[in-house]
Amino acid sequence: MSEVVWTTIRLAGLTTVLLLALATPLAWWLARNKSWWKEIIAAITALPIVLPPTVLGFYLLIAMAPQSPLMAPFHALGIRTLNFTFTGLVIGSVIYSLPFAVQPIRNAFEAMGPRPMEVAATLRAGPLDAFLTVAVPMARKGYLAAAVLVFAHTVGEFGVVLMIGGAIPGKTQVVSTRIYQLVESMQFGQAHQLAAGLLAFAFAVLLALFLIERRTARTGL
Amino acid sequence: MITLTRRQQLFGLAAGASALAVGVRPAFAADTQVAVAANFTEPAREIAGLFRTATGHTATLTFGSSGQIYTQLSRGAPYEVFLSADPDRPSRAEQDGLGVPRSRFTYAIGRIVLFSKTPGLVDANGQVLTTGNFQHIAIADPAAAPYGAAAVQTMRKMGVYNKLKSKIVMGTSITQTYQFVDTGSAELGFVALSQVINLTGGSRWVVPATNHAPIHQQAILLHTSQANPAAKAFLDFLKTPAAIAVIRRYGYEAP
Numbered sequence: 044m045s046e047v048v049w050t051t052i053r054l055a056g057l058t059t060v061l062l063l064a065l066a067t068p069l070a071w072w073l074a075r076n077k078s079w080w081k082e083i084i085a086a087i088t089a090l091p092i093v094l095p096p097t098v099l100g101f102y103l104l105i106a107m108a109p110q111s112p113l114m115a116p117f118h119a120l121g122i123r124t125l126n127f128t129f130t131g132l133v134i135g136s137v138i139y140s141l142p143f144a145v146q147p148i149r150n151a152f153e154a155m156g157p158r159p160m161e162v163a164a165t166l167r168a169g170p171l172d173a174f175l176t177v178a179v180p181m182a183r184k185g186y187l188a189a190a191v192l193v194f195a196h197t198v199g200e201f202g203v204v205l206m207i208g209g210a211i212p213g214k215t216q217v218v219s220t221r222i223y224q225l226v227e228s229m230q231f232g233q234a235h236q237l238a239a240g241l242l243a244f245a246f247a248v249l250l251a252l253f254l255i256e257r258r259t260a261r262t263g264l
Numbered sequence: 265m266i267t268l269t270r271r272q273q274l275f276g277l278a279a280g281a282s283a284l285a286v287g288v289r290p291a292f293a294a295d296t297q298v299a300v301a302a303n304f305t306e307p308a309r310e311i312a313g314l315f316r317t318a319t320g321h322t323a324t325l326t327f328g329s330s331g332q333i334y335t336q337l338s339r340g341a342p343y344e345v346f347l348s349a350d351p352d353r354p355s356r357a358e359q360d361g362l363g364v365p366r367s368r369f370t371y372a373i374g375r376i377v378l379f380s381k382t383p384g385l386v387d388a389n390g391q392v393l394t395t396g397n398f399q400h401i402a403i404a405d406p407a408a409a410p411y412g413a414a415a416v417q418t419m420r421k422m423g424v425y426n427k428l429k430s431k432i433v434m435g436t437s438i439t440q441t442y443q444f445v446d447t448g449s450a451e452l453g454f455v456a457l458s459q460v461i462n463l464t465g466g467s468r469w470v471v472p473a474t475n476h477a478p479i480h481q482q483a484i485l486l487h488t489s490q491a492n493p494a495a496k497a498f499l500d501f502l503k504t505p506a507a508i509a510v511i512r513r514y515g516y517e518a519p
Contacts, residue, residue, distance in 0.1 A: 108447040126449040127400055127433045209433025209444065210405065220436075227331035227436060228407035 055197040058136040066144035074152035096202025127209035143192040151185025293320040294494035301349035303456040321494035329437035331408040344489035350410040354484040367485035372516035374479035380452035386467040402444040402453030414476035415454035457515035
């Protein structure tokens with residue numbers, strides 16, 4: 044049982060780190076760009092909120108299958124398919140949780156307005172320097188919310204993992220799919236233990252999130 | 265606000281009443297809710313068609329893994345007939361008081377096949393399991409699906425299970441297991457013979473029935489069907505030569 048919890052934490056942790064890095068330039072661009080068509084990109088980014096995870100999982104299963112054109116470059120490296128691999132799950136999770144990283148960070152950048160960056164520029168800070176020392180620290184509340192949401196959302200992910208995982212212990216078996224498996228095989232006692240653990244975790248995460256929001260509302264963090 | 269004349273009101277009433285009359289079936293033709301194990305999807309559809317022609321009753325089919333159906337049943341799902349992929353869940357339904365005592369019987373005996381989309385990968389004797397020249401082999405979760413359990417028994421009997429263990433990927437049902445093989449993500453896998461019997465191409469080894477415990481697929485009548493003659497009629501129809509012909513055609517053995 045500890046193995047499946049560890050796999051879940053590794054998956055959620057790695058997804059969170061990768062997504063915060065990936066979402067930063069995207070969120071910045073979405074917050075700064077003035078054109079209307081940037082909303083097309085924003086809508087594409089937000090798709091995983093609306094799509095059923097099985098739809099996403101089904102497309103991923105096909106996209107990462109050996110005969111998929113997307114997999115062709117990987118064949119040279121001796122990788123036949125990314126389905127049934129931990130790497131495949133990370134890719135799936137990154138796509139699945141992308142909106143939960145982009146949205147809070149974008150909002151934080153937008154709330155900041157153009158002023159701080161202009162001030163930084165007058166103080167002769169280069170664009171990248173100003174971004175890293177002014178914009179990112181000012182958006183820390185957005186980053187915190189994004190990290191908590193992405194981690195929790197990945198732990199709660201089910202459909203995508205079910206479709207592409209193959210339930211390999213220690214590699215692609217996570218808590219949510221394990222619960223499903225236990226219920227299927229009528230091992231309700233063990234299923235209860237894991238499910239109760241997940242419930243407690245979800246509650247703790249949401250409570251933490253609301254407490255952070257309350258604190259930042261009062262003190263501005 | 266639209267005011268209707270007396271005549272229009274009467275007309276509307278008559279139309280409503282006739283719509284209701286169409287919706288309500290006469291007592292001799294009823295509909296029954298049947299929960300079917302995923303591996304039996306195709307034959308069940310065909311049998312339901314024949315059943316309708318022969319009796320006038322209709323059967324509404326729901327598909328899922330036997331474990332999933334049983335869990336739903338034990339929580340009050342309104343199915344009236346349960347076609348399981350194993351004998352365990354129907355007998356458990358009987359013990360739990362969900363099923364009608366002594367209504368349980370084996371309607372089909374399942375066969376498994378080692379199947380690959382790649383021609384020539386699977387040889388006629390399943391020796392590919394010994395050479396192990398592949399990355400992933402798909403099976404259904406043996407704890408939940410009898411077809412998965414039969415796959416594990418087969419590999420054990422051939423003495424290759426421990427060697428192949430790290431290459432096994434599990435589908436939650438035999439349907440998902442087939443998806444893994446069909447997309448080529450797993451080079452090969454143990455699926456139900458019924459799933460590939462109408463398929464040409466690829467390569468296959470129909471596992472001899474002696475390699476695993478027989479997969480007795482059992483059906484049971486549920487207490488929810490008490491007032492519905494169509495439920496019992498459907499179970500009886502499963503034993504008719506017409507239904508047995510369909511069952512055989514999909515690669516099952518008839519009891």
